[in-house]
Amino acid sequence: MQTHEQEFRQAQQFLKEHDQFLVVSHVQPDGDAVSSTLVVGWLLSCLGKKYVMVNEGPIPKRMDILENSEDIVDLSRQPIDETFDHIICVDCADFKRTGKTSLLFSERACILNIDHHPTNNGFGTFNLIVEKAAATAEILFDLITFMGIKFNLAAATALYTGLLTDTGGFRYSNTSPKVMETASKLLEYGVDGPGLSELFLEQMTFPQLKLLTRALNGLQMSGDGKISWVTVDDEDLSATGAIHEDMEGIVNYPRNILGVEVGLLFKVIDETAVKVSMRSAGKVDVARVAQHFGGGGHVRAAGARLEGRLDDVIRRVIEQVKAEL
Amino acid sequence: MQTHEQEFRQAQQFLKEHDQFLVVSHVQPDGDAVSSTLVVGWLLSCLGKKYVMVNEGPIPKRMDILENSEDIVDLSRQPIDETFDHIICVDCADFKRTGKTSLLFSERACILNIDHHPTNNGFGTFNLIVEKAAATAEILFDLITFMGIKFNLAAATALYTGLLTDTGGFRYSNTSPKVMETASKLLEYGVDGPGLSELFLEQMTFPQLKLLTRALNGLQMSGDGKISWVTVDDEDLSATGAIHEDMEGIVNYPRNILGVEVGLLFKVIDETAVKVSMRSAGKVDVARVAQHFGGGGHVRAAGARLEGRLDDVIRRVIEQVKAEL
The missing domain is CATH 3.10.310.30 (Diaminopimelate Epimerase; Chain A, domain 1)
Known part of the structure; x- marks a missing residue:
């Protein structure tokens, strides 16, 4: 985290000095994208800010269990005719990945780009890109810890979901010591890790x-x-x-x-x-x-x-x- | 660990004050049984002790990749006509679980019983039973840390295997914050966690x-x-x-x-x-x-x-x- 201290500080300042935000992630959102969107929303509510969470399309059905997931606006079903000046993009390797949500960015929009993809081209006004992180959820865990904010169970559950899904249940090669340490801390908040594993990694529909x-x-x-x-x-x-x-x-x-x-x-x-x-x-x-x-x-x-x-x-x-x- | 300090101290003393040991685990050994046997063997070699590792039958084929696994004597194929005075039983919930290896215990045998099963009846002369531990490997990690001995890669790999297999790849309800923290520390030693997950949890034979x-x-x-x-x-x-x-x-x-x-x-x-x-x-x-x-x-x-x-x-x-x- 120390190596990214400057970026963490910038991100914190961006979140604190504005009042209204648009939070978006990539098209066809996966576990990390949805979780990261929700956790940024939660963080903004902790800071007393107004925000709208939006995705180009619907979020996967199983993500319904994450608190406030119903608040992520599905742009394909619920158009928004407003634009926003302060944007937070999570888990998007490049601008194009934001899909049609970018139509909601105002001309003078300031973008905070939080991502872990090594190919991220730094399209944001401010960029918090941590290539070593297995998931954007891991970066958000560090950012929120850096800001001295205490997690609640819903936020911890979302972050665990992001870690779990982006590491294939702690099996992919991105499963670093840091991933396991972060997962450990999230479980301390009472996250039902086994239940999430079952839901996101084991359950199949009959078809x-x-x-x-x-x-x-x-x-x-x-x-x-x-x-x-x-x-x-x-x-x-x-x-x-x-x-x-x-x-x-x-x-x-x-x-x-x-x-x-x-x-x-x-x-x-x-x-x-x-x-x-x-x-x-x-x-x-x-x-x-x-x-x-x-x-x-x-x-x-x-x-x-x-x-x-x-x-x-x-x-x-x-x-x-x-x-x- | 503090709550079991007395037991840790006793176990340490037992290991240090004798010179020759028999290390056994349960019949039809699983990942935790094999790993724990190997790690106790490694610990004894660190202490400069003589030891024999024995199981009633063969160990599962995939466990071959664990260092020194070929040194675990398969009693069904290689009889031993010696008896031992100092026994270390790992991952055995009761005496019967040691199977035919118990024929190698001398009449005056002193047994150190290291296990995590809540149903363990304390059959040892000394008992190090930690019910909260997800695997015997977790207890051994703590014991070795308590003794101030530094892990090598082979020992860390065996312990990770024990944790991994007894938690179903960090998915069962025994996946505690402590399990994840221990896994994190083991990965720091360079353990190939993803490779072990693949070998023990994902690979299937064609039949x-x-x-x-x-x-x-x-x-x-x-x-x-x-x-x-x-x-x-x-x-x-x-x-x-x-x-x-x-x-x-x-x-x-x-x-x-x-x-x-x-x-x-x-x-x-x-x-x-x-x-x-x-x-x-x-x-x-x-x-x-x-x-x-x-x-x-x-x-x-x-x-x-x-x-x-x-x-x-x-x-x-x-x-x-x-x-x-």
Whole structure:
């Protein structure tokens, strides 16, 4: 925290010297985005400020349990014809990520940009960017502690949710000693960590489980046991009643098979195009494979969109993965 | 720790004043049992003591990655015709849990009993029982810290493994602030937490995934969506090449469906008997259901063995669960 003291001080000053704020996060908000929005709102209420929390679209259903989540305005359903001078953006790696909420920024708007993405380009008037943080929630925990404000249970619960979801339940490589220490302090406030883990990481809808089962029935494995893949198409979705976001997580099943180096999920878009999600156990840089097809991502998680029929796309992707093995 | 200072002092004295030790844990050792055995061995080597680590049977294959795990003698394959005077039992709730390793205890044996199970009956000559600890690994962390000994990476890795496996990846209700704080300190020693999570919590063998898929294909749901169940029989095991322990975890799938209060796994033993594992989302006390059939367990996780054919057993169990709903 010491290394960012100047930024913490600036952020504090910005929050204290103005009276009315707009709090926004990125489009298709995840756990950290929603949690961070709510915690900034709570912090502003502690400071006696007026504020509006807005997102371009709806927040995920499960986030309903977080206090005041119903106060986050869904711009797609409830237009706002006002603009704001003082904006707080949380968890947005660049300006574009704020989506249509940026239409609410006035011409002379002053932006406080709080984020943890290493690719954040510092688009704010003031920037509090901590690359080492696993989640924006972690930065907010430090900011609020820096400001000497005591957490209540609702704020602590939101922050724990942000940490939990951005670290995949304390399993991703961003799970630092600091993450665990912060989680420990939040549990001290009475947060129901196990309950949040269950809700955000374990529960599935029935259609989601049916989709997973259907995908696993078609699981394929390369002869050497190093590449495994599943496919999902529109028929799978309609047969199970699942929705598009229910596909998330399926790719981990082929990837988690002992001995498998690369797990793949092929999503058929139509007769002429297929999206592929790739997960690596570490040896293969799937970002390179994705780039070969015009896609992108990280060493262990990447994706691309390919033109062609499913069979053809599978053949080409597997070939390219084999070249990297 | 203060509340157990006397026990910590006694344990330290026991370790320091003798020269040769037998270190044992419970039959069918889990992550915490193996880790705790290894860490006590490491601690004794730090103190310049002689010791033998023994278990009644083999340790789980995945534990191979823990340093010196190959030094834990599997008594079922490598008999020992010596007896020992100074014994350290880790993670054993009662004397019986030490299994056949107790044949190696001399008649005048002095036992140090280190454990976290609330049901531990204090069978040791000296007892270091911390009920609040999520894992024996947590107690050992405190004991070693109390003794002023600095962890090396191997010891820290073993302790993290114990914490990780006994808390279901920091998800069970025993995930206290203290657990997270301890995990944080262990990560500071350079432990690869994400790698251990992957190995112990996410990876599945191919036969294990095939068994899961087969079980999910037969998933059933009660009309009101509150009870869901799957079945596994010997044919499922032989068709998929899975082993008995691969069934573990399957019961969580029906249980994790949104809206389901009780998830059940029926394992057919033969034409006349079925074992049932029950998991509750919290509202139903499945221990009561299990007790009705002569079984037992906890509020949220219980099991029983019923005489009868599968169809009949399913009907009776569902009926009983419905009575508790």
